[in-house]
Every structure is written in C-alpha cells, then in structure tokens.
Amino acid sequence: MTAAVDTRVVRRRLGPGRRIRLAFWVGPVLLLAVWALGSAFGVISPAILTAPWDVLTAFRDQWVEHDLLGNVLASLARAGLGLAFGALAGTVLAVVSGLSRWGESLIDGPIQIKRSVPTLALIPLFIAWFGIGQEMKVVTIALISMIPIYVNTHNGLRGIDGRYAELAETLAIGRGEFVRHVVLPGALPGFLLGLRFAVTSSLLGLVVVEQYNATSGVGHMMTLAEQYGQTDVLVVGLVIYGVFGFLADATVRLTERKVLTWRRTLDG
Amino acid sequence: MTAAVDTRVVRRRLGPGRRIRLAFWVGPVLLLAVWALGSAFGVISPAILTAPWDVLTAFRDQWVEHDLLGNVLASLARAGLGLAFGALAGTVLAVVSGLSRWGESLIDGPIQIKRSVPTLALIPLFIAWFGIGQEMKVVTIALISMIPIYVNTHNGLRGIDGRYAELAETLAIGRGEFVRHVVLPGALPGFLLGLRFAVTSSLLGLVVVEQYNATSGVGHMMTLAEQYGQTDVLVVGLVIYGVFGFLADATVRLTERKVLTWRRTLDG
Amino acid sequence: MAADTGRLTGTPPAVRVRDLYRDFGPGRTVLRGLDLDVAPGEFVALIGRSGTGKSTLLRALAGLDRDVAGHGEVTVPDSVSVVFQDSRLLPWKRILPNVVFGSRAPDAVVRGERALAEVGLAGRERAWPHELSGGEQQRASLARSLVRQPELLLADEPFGALDALTRIRMHALLRRLCETHRPAVLLVTHDVDEAIVLADRVILLDDGVVHTDVRVELPHRSPADPAFAELRAYLLDRLGVHDEDVPAGRRAAA
Amino acid sequence: MAADTGRLTGTPPAVRVRDLYRDFGPGRTVLRGLDLDVAPGEFVALIGRSGTGKSTLLRALAGLDRDVAGHGEVTVPDSVSVVFQDSRLLPWKRILPNVVFGSRAPDAVVRGERALAEVGLAGRERAWPHELSGGEQQRASLARSLVRQPELLLADEPFGALDALTRIRMHALLRRLCETHRPAVLLVTHDVDEAIVLADRVILLDDGVVHTDVRVELPHRSPADPAFAELRAYLLDRLGVHDEDVPAGRRAAA
Amino acid sequence: GGGSGESLKLSAPLPDTVPSGTQIRIGDPSVQAILDASGLGKQLTDAGVDVQWANITGGPQSIQAFRGDQLDCSSVADIPSLFAAWTGTSTRIVFQSVTVDPLRHPTYELGTAPGTTVRSLADLRGKRIAYSAGQAQGALVLRVLQKAGLSRKDVTLVDLTSTGDSYVTALGSGAVDVAPLGASNVRIYRAKYPRGGAVPTGIRDDAATLYCLTSAVRDAGKAAALKVYVAVRARALLWKNTHPDQYAKAYLEGTQGLSAADARAVIADDGTTGIPANWDNAVTRLQRTADLLAREQHHPKLDVSTLVDRRYEKVEAAAAGSRAVTGDAS
Ligand SMILES: Nc1ncnc2c1ncn2[C@@H]1O[C@H](COP(=O)(O)OP(=O)(O)OP(=O)(O)O)[C@@H](O)[C@H]1O
Numbered sequence A, B: 001m002t003a004a005v006d007t008r009v010v011r012r013r014l015g016p017g018r019r020i021r022l023a024f025w026v027g028p029v030l031l032l033a034v035w036a037l038g039s040a041f042g043v044i045s046p047a048i049l050t051a052p053w054d055v056l057t058a059f060r061d062q063w064v065e066h067d068l069l070g071n072v073l074a075s076l077a078r079a080g081l082g083l084a085f086g087a088l089a090g091t092v093l094a095v096v097s098g099l100s101r102w103g104e105s106l107i108d109g110p111i112q113i114k115r116s117v118p119t120l121a122l123i124p125l126f127i128a129w130f131g132i133g134q135e136m137k138v139v140t141i142a143l144i145s146m147i148p149i150y151v152n153t154h155n156g157l158r159g160i161d162g163r164y165a166e167l168a169e170t171l172a173i174g175r176g177e178f179v180r181h182v183v184l185p186g187a188l189p190g191f192l193l194g195l196r197f198a199v200t201s202s203l204l205g206l207v208v209v210e211q212y213n214a215t216s217g218v219g220h221m222m223t224l225a226e227q228y229g230q231t232d233v234l235v236v237g238l239v240i241y242g243v244f245g246f247l248a249d250a251t252v253r254l255t256e257r258k259v260l261t262w263r264r265t266l267d268g
Numbered sequence C, D: 001m002a003a004d005t006g007r008l009t010g011t012p013p014a015v016r017v018r019d020l021y022r023d024f025g026p027g028r029t030v031l032r033g034l035d036l037d038v039a040p041g042e043f044v045a046l047i048g049r050s051g052t053g054k055s056t057l058l059r060a061l062a063g064l065d066r067d068v069a070g071h072g073e074v075t076v077p078d079s080v081s082v083v084f085q086d087s088r089l090l091p092w093k094r095i096l097p098n099v100v101f102g103s104r105a106p107d108a109v110v111r112g113e114r115a116l117a118e119v120g121l122a123g124r125e126r127a128w129p130h131e132l133s134g135g136e137q138q139r140a141s142l143a144r145s146l147v148r149q150p151e152l153l154l155a156d157e158p159f160g161a162l163d164a165l166t167r168i169r170m171h172a173l174l175r176r177l178c179e180t181h182r183p184a185v186l187l188v189t190h191d192v193d194e195a196i197v198l199a200d201r202v203i204l205l206d207d208g209v210v211h212t213d214v215r216v217e218l219p220h221r222s223p224a225d226p227a228f229a230e231l232r233a234y235l236l237d238r239l240g241v242h243d244e245d246v247p248a249g250r251r252a253a254a
Numbered sequence E: 001g002g003g004s005g006e007s008l009k010l011s012a013p014l015p016d017t018v019p020s021g022t023q024i025r026i027g028d029p030s031v032q033a034i035l036d037a038s039g040l041g042k043q044l045t046d047a048g049v050d051v052q053w054a055n056i057t058g059g060p061q062s063i064q065a066f067r068g069d070q071l072d073c074s075s076v077a078d079i080p081s082l083f084a085a086w087t088g089t090s091t092r093i094v095f096q097s098v099t100v101d102p103l104r105h106p107t108y109e110l111g112t113a114p115g116t117t118v119r120s121l122a123d124l125r126g127k128r129i130a131y132s133a134g135q136a137q138g139a140l141v142l143r144v145l146q147k148a149g150l151s152r153k154d155v156t157l158v159d160l161t162s163t164g165d166s167y168v169t170a171l172g173s174g175a176v177d178v179a180p181l182g183a184s185n186v187r188i189y190r191a192k193y194p195r196g197g198a199v200p201t202g203i204r205d206d207a208a209t210l211y212c213l214t215s216a217v218r219d220a221g222k223a224a225a226l227k228v229y230v231a232v233r234a235r236a237l238l239w240k241n242t243h244p245d246q247y248a249k250a251y252l253e254g255t256q257g258l259s260a261a262d263a264r265a266v267i268a269d270d271g272t273t274g275i276p277a278n279w280d281n282a283v284t285r286l287q288r289t290a291d292l293l294a295r296e297q298h299h300p301k302l303d304v305s306t307l308v309d310r311r312y313e314k315v316e317a318a319a320a321g322s323r324a325v326t327g328d329a330s
C-alpha cells in the first residue's frame, strides 16, 4: 500500500483551499523587506521613515537606557486590565441586549452613540469622574475595547440560526442554560472577531490615555518622542505596536481555529 | 371569524422576540433626559459637560456665525469619499485574500499591522506622500475605514458554510460567478457589520485629518474648540458626531434587515 | 375502518385541537379549521402529501408558531418532546452533549450513552455532528428524544433517512419506549406501511383538515396479513395513489 | 440474479472505480478496496445500511473529497450533476435563481420554471428556501439537477422526504429525464422497491465494498409481479432484514 | 480635595502655617525632578507640605484636569491662563520666570521650507504660514505678523495643529513656506532637510508660569502650602542654572528619555532661567498678548491683572534674594 495509486476526480477548488504553513509570516516579512530595501537604496528617506537598523539602534538604546521593558510592561498591564473589564462588560451587555428587546432599546442606542464619539473628546469627562490616575486610564481603555466586543457579540448572537432557539424552547430549558449552551457558543465566532478588534483598540487607547499623567508606558514614550521630535523612538513605538498587534491578532485567530473546530466553513 | 378564539401553546421565548416599534429611540432619548436632568439639578457641572440648552445656544451660534452647515457638509464630503474608496478597497482585498491562501499571506499580515498602529503616528508619512490637501485627508480616511470592511468581510467570507462551495464546485461555475453568487451574498452580513464600523471610523478619522490644513469641517471645529477649551463648542461637535453616528448606524442596520430577509436567525 | 374521533374514554384528551387555521400569506392558508384529539398514550400517525401542512401542525402543537397568522384552540400536555424534520443537532456540541442537552436527570450521561447505543451510535459519543452521515444524524436526534420522558412526543419523519433494517430496529425501539412511558405520540411519516405498523390510528391531512382518520385494528401487523394490505391500499387510495400511477415496465430494451 | 460487473459493451464505462479506500481516522475506514463500473446511460441504484459509506462514495465520484485520506482510482465523465442528501439550496437566493444557478443555457429561466412546475412547485419561484417544507426543498433541489444535462447524475436519496404519490411522480420525471438524455445514474436510496422500480442494476454497499450487485431484469416493474417480490426479498435479505425482524402485532389490548 | 477647607480672601495676606494634612496637586515634572536631585524637596516636607505630583503640563491637559478638579497647579507658558479665562475656568498665576537673554535663547524660530528665503520679517508677505489658533505657536505667529507690520490678509495662514514633528514634515514637504519650530524641532529639521532654514523671530517668547485654580488659592491651607512651594520652586530653578549636568541626568535623561547629547543641546537651547524681582514687565507682556489675541481671534477683552496673584511675587523674589533679575532681563 506504500505506492497505492491515487487518482481522484479533480474539481476546480473555489474556496481558499488548505492552509499554507508559515504563510502567515510572508506579509510581515515582505513589509520588512520593502522597508529595509527602500531605506538602503534611498527610496525611503530617513526623514520620512527611519531605517530599520537605525530603529534597532534606537531600540537597544531605549531598552538599555530608558527601561523600554518597563514601559512595555506598564502599558501591557494597563491595556490588559482594561481589555479584561471591557470584554466582560461588552459580553454581558451584548447578551442582555441581544436576548431582550427592552434591554436592546436601553443599551444599544447609547453604545452606538458612544462608539460614534471621539474618545479624545470624552477624556475631560473621564478625568472629572475618575481622576487622572490609573483608574481613569483603565476605565477609558475598558470603554474603548468594550465597543467592538459588544457590537460583534451582539451581531453574532443575533445571527444564530433561529432553529436552535426553537430546539432549546422545546427542551424547556431555562434562560441560563440557553445562554450557556446555545447563545454563548453560537455567538463565539462574533465574540472572537470582536476580541481581535478589542485587543488592538486597547493598545491604541494607550496612546490617548498615556498622554495624561503617565510616567511610563509605550504611549507615554511616544508622546515624549513626539514632543522632542525623536523620530527614531517614535518608529520604535510603531514597531512595538505593529508587533504586538500582529501577534495578539494571530493569537486570537489561532484560538479561534482551536475553539471553532466544529465549524465547517470556507476556512476549512 | 372576527372574534375567532386563538389559544396557542405558550412556550417561554428564549430568543429576543419581536421588534418593538420605535424602541430604537428609547436609549438615545433616555441619554438626553439624563443629561438634561443632570444639568438642571447641578449634578453635571457645566465645566465638565455643557447643559443641553447651552449647547443649543452654541449650536445656533455656530450655525449663524461660523457656518456650521458648511463645516458639516465639508466633513461629510470628506468622510463619504474616503468611506467609498475604503469600502471598495476593503471588499476587493477581502475577497482576494479570502479566496486565495497566497493572497491572504500577502495581504492579511500587513493589514493587521496597519490596524495595530496609531493612525496619528502615520500622518507624517501620509503628509510626505500626499501633501496636506484634500488628497491626504481622503486617503487617510479611506485607509481607516478600509480596515473594518476588510476584516469583517474576510471573516464573513471565511465563515460561509463550506457546503455551498461544494455545491458551486459541482455546478462547474467559474470563479467570477462563484464570487458573485456565493461569496458576496454569503459575506454580506460580515460586510454590513464592517460597514457599520467603517462609517463611524470615517467620521472619527475627521478629527485626526482635519487638524491638518483644514479651514472647515467638524473635526477642524472640534480641534479648535479643544485647543481653546470651549467646552460648549466641543459638545456641539460631540452631539453632531453622536447624531450622525447613530443615524448612520441605524441606516446600515435597516439596510441589513432589508437585504438579509433570507436569514432565519434569532433576530427574527 | 370507520373514521374515529379518538374520544374513546372519559379522560380528557392529551392533545386537543379545534378549528385551527394557519396562514402563510395570501393564498397560502395551510390549515383551515383543523380538529384533532389524541388520547393519552395513543399513537397517531400523520400522513399527507408533501407541503400539506404536517410540519405546520406539529409546530403549532409544539408552540413554535407564535408569529404565524391564524387562530384556533390548541391544548397539549406540559411536557412535550419534538423530533424535528431536520435533525437539528447543535453544531458546536459533540454528539453525547447534544443528546443529553437540556436533560436534567442526574444520570443523564448514562442514559444518553445508552440511548446512543440503542440507535446504533455507540462509540460515536465524541463525534461532531458534521462527522455523522445523514442517517446517523437522524438517529442521534432520535436518541435525544429517547432520554426524555415526555407526555407527548411529536416526531416529524424521524426515520426518513434510514435504511430498511435500521428502520425496523428504530421502530422496535420507539415501540419499547411507548410501552414503558406511554406518551401520546404524533408521528409524521411518508411511509404508509410504517404508519400501519406503528400506530393505533392513522390520520391523513389534506386541504388543511383531517381528511381521513382510521383506527388500526389488526391482529398481526405484518404486510403479509391481507387486512394489512387492505388498509394499506385504502390509505394509498386516499393519498391519491391509484393503480394507473404504479409504474409499468420501462426501457424494456435498454 | 447473479452479480454483474456492468461491463457489457466494449465502450469504456462512464464511471470506473478501482480499489478505492476512504478513511476518516483510526478505525473509521469507510471504503476498503471498492471496485465499481457504471456504463454510459446505465441506471444504478445504490443501497446499504445507514453509515456504510454511500455518501462517501458519491462524494468521491463528485470530486468533493480532496482532503479525505485514502487512495484508489476514480474516473468519471466531465459533466457531473449532484443531488445532495441535504437539499443544499443557497439560503440567500429565491427558489428559481437557486434552480437555474450555474446554468449557462440561454433559456435557463424558462427551463427552470418548467422544472419547478414538473416537481410541483409552480408558483413558488419567488419563495425563499426557508419558506418551503422539507419535501418541497428536496424537490427544488431535484429541479436544479433537471435543468442540467449531465453525463453522470449522482443523487443521494433525492426522494427521502416525499410522500408516496409525489414520489411516484418524481420517479416518472426522473425516468423521462433518463430516457431523453441517457446519463449514467447512481442513485442512493433506502427504499428497496424504489431501487427495483427505477434501476437497471442494484448494488449493495457493505463493509466498504460492493457486496451485492444485481441486474434488474423484470418484464413488469410492479410489486404485484412475483419476480419483483422475489428480488425484493433477496435484497432485503442481503441488507440483513430477516423474517424475525418483521414486527408482530403489539399492544394488543391498548 | 486635600485643602484645609478654610476659605481665604484673595486680598488677605498669605498665611504662614500649613495645616497638617494639606495636600497640593501639582503638575510640574521638571521641578519635581530637580527637587529630587537637589535635595530641596526636603524643604517642602519640613514645612509640612504634601505635594501630590502629576505628570501634566501644557494648556489643554491642565485645563481639562482643572475642570475635573483633579489638579491645583500646573507649569505652562502664558497662553493657557488666557484661554482658561476665556473659557470660564478661573485661574491665578502664582509664579513667573524668564530666560536671561531671551532673544539669544528663543523658544521658537521660524522654520523656512527648502527653497524659501526669509531674511527679514517683511519677507513673510505672501507666504504660507502654519497657524495653530489655540497653541502658543499660533499666538507667536500673530505677534510676528504684528511686529512685521503685516495683517492676516498679507499672508496665507494654513491651519495646522502642531503635534510632534508635524510642522517639520509640513515644511519639508513644501506644504507650507514658514512655520514656527521649537528649538528641538529646529535641530531635527536642519538634520532632515539640509536645504531648509530657520530664522529668529526677534520676539520674546520666554514666558513661563505656574498657574493654579483660583479655588486652590482661595483655600487657606493650600495657599499657605503654595507659599512654601513658590519659594522652593524659585530656589530649584536657580539650582538648575548652576547644576546643568545633574539636571540633565535627573530630568531630561531620566524622565524625558533623551540621550545625553540631546539633553546637552536642550540645556544649551534653554539658556539661563531668571527669577524676576517683580512681575511688572511680565504682566505688561501678558496684557499685550491678551489684547492681540482678543483682537485677532475675537475674544472678549481681558484685564490680566485678574489672572495673576501678586501676593506670590514677593515670596518668589525673596526666595531668589540677590539672584533675582531686574530691568530688561525680567
Ligand atoms: N414560513 C413560511 N412561509 C411561507 N410558506 C410556508 C412557510 N412555512 C411553510 N410554508 C408552506 O406551507 C405549506 C405547508 O408546509 P409544511 O412544512 O407544514 O408541509 P409538510 O406537510 O410538512 O410537507 P413535507 O412533507 O414536505 O415536509 C408548504 O406549502 C410550505 O411551502
């Protein structure tokens, strides 16, 4: 059976087909290559975008001299805490407003309005309510990252096939069980998509909140770099954002693949 | 048959049930009421949040003295143009990267990275490439609003039931027909969700781009108000954002309901 | 073989339907004044042409048609179990959790495993629904209704995708279940033989009402029995299958 | 009633399968060395227990199992049409667009409307799939395969959800189609009568191979014909249905 | 919060004793760093002053914090106190400092785009100039035009917010001809765009203040604490003049993240800080700026004497003692 014949009927594949191993890295690596080559051959002037090697130097400098690690950790702690609260609040609100028309009428409108309004303009309110310390920062990030979780989970929940709700109704289960066994797993794809947005939102929120009374953090570092015009440090910040964002996104998508194995979709 | 008996089996409804007419407005109206009462009874200090009536005055003042209408129209034109380009680009990229693993490996990573990076920090690049005129603003907004369209459409596309792709393969249709009849309608719920985010993103992008060489626009107005610390004008801007965001979102969701009548989901 | 209202005893019926109308829009009135009684413990088979409203009736009894236009009176017992026409397994649960889903019995898992073994799916407890064949999915969905002990079982073509042998085994299983718990049963089927083999009563839905209602009183429920064949012919005739429809030889010289 | 390889003429077979293995993981080898030939224009009915691999075989012939482990040799004509076990209508298209989807004939719409009328769905062209009953969906999916003229028709229980009368009409329809275009047909069914009525040859899948292969050579394809009954009994026996399985009377004193 | 709660008239003499438990919330990071490095911070604790530091400076952020009552004082230039008044937040300046030799150490210069030559201010006519209405850079542009005898009609003001190096990019890409650049941006600009230039404005832009919520100054406890703080702050700034290396280490490198070379350059740019013997000149300059902005940006006229609390003038001068600067330097 080692050399068994295997001629199959070959049909033009219309879906994306099988995953290519490590293909994942092609885009970012290409981006890096373009940046490096562009800088090397003078297509990208250092005035516009610092060259990768200069960013590396700046990176080492920040790491050794200015506690880059501490900044990153401080930021991650803030973002992580805010994200955790935001994800929890977003999910709870999405379930409440997804399962009850009255809940929806109370919750949904204000959230859409909050979502439409620039966070920067809300900061004065938050400062008044929560002070200028860690609390304000975490609350702001929580509110920022709550939004995509809410919207996507709500949307995912409302997209659950109505036949499963019918089934649940004939099984005479309670609302709690319904939420646990039907609503949450059914809305999980939506939630995970929301999480992907929430992760990046929480990181981006740092840039805003760390302008206020922060003494550490990547956002703080970038604010200072902007003030003093340290382009290379600014690009260090951008790279950190890019790397963290990309890795966080990749992590969520990996999780997605693991927990959504039950799905038979174009994703294969 | 006018007074026909109708006793049905009553089963506890687990889904959200029927839509309540106008319930839609309850949240925003409540928000307004809280704001008005809070201001009236001094719970909300005017230094933090201008009272609604003072905002009205400021609104009239802006309308008459500072061409608010002109500002709003200029902003809408920018946001609309950017959104149109962004939606188109996002959809095309999502389809390409959704249907081909190689397309994905090239497109997806860079987009996730772009998404993770603060737009504000990219503005210097855009200024260098596109100047500080209308072009730069439209491009920036297009890039901002492309992201949610891309991510959501891609996700929606990949979530299409694999059995429909199988069906299409046995019908021996071409890729174009497959995209038109299976991929686009199947990814439409995702696209529309992305559109909801893109609409608000494009409006929020105004705050960033209109800091640059704009002589009109709501974002410009808010930038000035923030610098001067004119809370009332800032709140005029916030209200305009809230109203536009809410209405745009509601419009997309209404469209959603119209074009997704084929769905039998918890949304009913 | 006279029509029978099903009101045999003094006990109130388990299912009572009066003057039921269901209406899916202009020209699509599916049920038009349907009356039906099912006694407790009675096994009723419901046959009828595709699209006559069998599923619609079942959904009305299951309380799943709040939003459908119509009126009428419907009474059913408190505890109802439904086997849907599509097998309706939750795609995100493996088979065993699907089968025991919603069952609050302390030994639910054991009963679920037993039910799966009974429908021939032992060893598939941890399979995903999409990994089952069509007939296997249908049997899993049947197993789900076996772990419950409802007063009324509504089954919408539960054996449609099963081969002859598996079908006979499932018949036996269902019969055993009925003998132990004696639920009232309303079983939709397209197979007249199946209806006669299983049911106490066969009703035929046509034009929105119960068009034919026969009590099955056969000593041997075997197709070989002439009474069986007679009842079968009668029902097929009421369904509209006449001799001219029975195919003659074709393509003699293929 | 001897087994028949199906290689009657010198023309190459439409379908040729050699030594086919399909394997869904440890202990789940579904096809194990299956051989099969179907001549052009030949009508083969495929029967077998639920879960024996009938759909798996059809998917292999349709080229839909790229990602399933296994090997073997499969040859099919270029133009293949599939009626899936689930009716697989695109939920976002109304019925008529679903039926003509992928058809490039200039008169596709007219043919679609005619096909819908033939399956008894005239007037439902603009319905959404979810507005159809189970049997109606199945018929719509059948109509979709009628508007095409494939060299090979693979049909996975296309009549499972149909009542006796509708089923007889659909049989006639399918026969007409076969007489006009003479595609090779592989039809999965659970109904042995249906297999005998429709097919030139009945094959029985068991244990991953073609276990029984009989040519149907009856003068009258009527259940009344003794030869019919004999073939039926033979096939049922091969399927494992023996007399002891046939139900006796039950609940005599209900 | 954190005050004694006892209210104090704005005309009453400043109390000397700091009630225990008095806390003042101050955004003054550079002085904070100096107090740590020099050991002067001990003078505050000795006097019973409890400072809660915030890393907040600059107009918009400090006004937001004031409004939310999260901050008592913040170090800024002169513009924020004007805008606070115009937008209804009552503040008082309690500290003024200057740059000794301000024209040699300007805060801003006029950057000129590659290919644009501006030799004197009169050359600005017809040029496109970056203008940011609410920021100090905007006020500077108006003052430059005033000095050049030009009106807004004689040039094209391009609305552009100054964030980070946005002006550097705008100049470099030729989007504007002229833009006010802070000293560090001038260095970056010259490095990135060798063909670009920067010319001095010839205008004093060295105003530096500590301004506080009026409500803080009205609180007897906080007013007393501020009295101590103002004196210590004056000594701290003078210490900075004499200990540039320690200052660079503690603040510019330590908390601001600059390299040693950049820090040295910033110190060279900053020049020497002076504590004025009196505030007469500073208040006059502030009034002139207020008048100009009122006229050009359509604000109500403002009497800046209501924005300064001159009780602290003497406290500050006394702390500097003989080192206070007088005359033109102040
Ligand atoms: N939501 C709906 N909207 C419009 N028409 C509907 C809807 N649901 C059912 N119908 C129509 O009502 C009729 C009865 O449907 P029902 O599902 O009850 O048939 P059925 O007897 O169960 O048929 P089958 O044996 O094919 O399952 C059908 O013609 C169907 O098209």
Ligand SMILES: Nc1ncnc2c1ncn2[C@@H]1O[C@H](COP(=O)(O)OP(=O)(O)OP(=O)(O)O)[C@@H](O)[C@H]1O
Pocket: C130, C131, C132, C133, C134, C135, C136, C161, D024, D028, D030, D048, D049, D050, D051, D052, D053, D054, D055, D056, D057, D085
């Ligand atoms: N993706 C899969 N993963 C694991 N097992 C599978 C998968 N698909 C099918 N099987 C198993 O392979 C066997 C054959 O499946 P197949 O669908 O071919 O059966 P079938 O003969 O069509 O049955 P039915 O008559 O019930 O439709 C079944 O036992 C099924 O559980």
Ligand SMILES: [Mg+2]
Pocket: C054, C055, C056, C085, C156, D133, D134, D135
């Ligand atoms: Mg039905």
Ligand SMILES: [Mg+2]
Pocket: C133, C134, C135, D054, D055, D056, D085, D156
């Ligand atoms: Mg099958």
